[in-house]
Amino acid sequence: xxxxxxxxxxxxxxxxxxxxxxxxxxxxxxxxxxxxxxxxxxxxxxxxxxxxxxxxxxxxxxxxxxxxxxxxxxxxxxxxxxxxxxxxxxxxxxxxxxxxxxxxxxxxxxxxxxxxxxxxxxxxxxxxxxxxxxxxxxxxxxxxxxxxxxxxxxxxxxxxxxxxxxxxxxxxxxxxxxxxxxxxxxxxxxxxxxxxxxxxxxxxxxxxxxxxxxxxxxxxxxxxxxxxxxxxxxxxxxxxxxxxxxxxxxxxxxxxxxxxxxxxxxxxxxxxxxxxxxxxxxxxxxxx
Ligand code: SF4
Ligand code: SF4
Numbered sequence: 001x002x003x004x005x006x007x008x009x010x011x012x013x014x015x016x017x018x019x020x021x022x023x024x025x026x027x028x029x030x031x032x033x034x035x036x037x038x039x040x041x042x043x044x045x046x047x048x049x050x051x052x053x054x055x056x057x058x059x060x061x062x063x064x065x066x067x068x069x070x071x072x073x074x075x076x077x078x079x080x081x082x083x084x085x086x087x088x089x090x091x092x093x094x095x096x097x098x099x100x101x102x103x104x105x106x107x108x109x110x111x112x113x114x115x116x117x118x119x120x121x122x123x124x125x126x127x128x129x130x131x132x133x134x135x136x137x138x139x140x141x142x143x144x145x146x147x148x149x150x151x152x153x154x155x156x157x158x159x160x161x162x163x164x165x166x167x168x169x170x171x172x173x174x175x176x177x178x179x180x181x182x183x184x185x186x187x188x189x190x191x192x193x194x195x196x197x198x199x200x201x202x203x204x205x206x207x208x209x210x211x212x213x214x215x216x217x218x219x220x221x222x223x224x225x226x227x228x229x230x231x232x233x234x235x236x237x238x239x240x241x242x243x244x245x246x247x248x249x250x251x252x253x254x255x256x257x258x259x260x261x262x263x264x265x266x267x268x269x270x271x272x273x274x275x276x277x278x279x280x281x282x283x284x285x286x287x288x
Pocket of ligand 2: 059060076077078079080081082095096097098099100101102103
């Protein structure tokens with residue numbers, strides 16, 4: 001079972017929900033931090049990191065001794081990652097999407113592959129909770145391949161909780177695609193509502209069942225609740241604005257560790273999701 005925890009905007013408490021749900025389950029679960037540009041789930045879960053792997057993507061390497069400067073490679077590259085200038089072939093590695101097209105069309109066999117570092121994948125655990133995160137290299141812009149690499153490490157025998165990146169662009173889709181359920185975390189503010197609407201549109205395209213957690217639920221207004229009702233989005237958990245929770249968060253502590261009554265509530269959150277997945281016919285899906 002794969003549950004992707006997402007939010008239209010950052011700072012809504014997506015990581016808090018992911019970590020606390022994993023802690024409430026305690027075993028048979030893994031947490032994948034796919035917010036690779038700014039992974040922070042490890043700061044709260046505090047796993048022991050056992051190993052790290054460097055992740056690379058293939059990019060072209062041109063042998064000028066074989067090259068006849070015919071431009072076939074630059075013509076086929078739709079990302080403008082190659083340019084033939086006089087007797088040089090310039091490769092802009094950051095633009096390359098590793099499609100292999102240039103290598104396939106080169107009539108001289110002048111192009112081979114070399115690796116470009118994307119980032120690191122770290123593997124660890126906290127007790128019986130398996131943990132993996134991706135860390136994008138500083139300055140690297142292309143995060144979806146690293147997110148896919150983290151997801152490829154998922155153990156499908158476990159309950160997989162994915163902490164997705166915020167927003168609604170390609171990295172988020174990479175973290176949500178193929179999930180059994182998408183849990184969207186929002187807050188009852190105009191910004192929260194605006195970004196929630198965008199996120200729901202993206203989720204509907206994927207046709208995956210979804211539900212909401214409304215964080216700091218007693219601030220702002222009722223418009224997020226009204227929107228959820230009008231769109232038939234189930235509100236699975238509300239978390240009030242509680243100074244004690246905010247203080248614990250600022251100290252890197254978790255809700256279920258500090259306030260035992262919340263362990264049951266996060267367990268209930270999972271059981272509601274599990275019920276929806278098991279009974280998709282009755283599920284209030286994001287697909288209206
Ligand atoms: S396709 Fe091959 S031979 Fe032609 S310019 Fe590119 S590298 Fe050189
Ligand atoms: S591998 Fe694809 S994207 Fe990269 S330079 Fe070659 S044609 Fe362009």
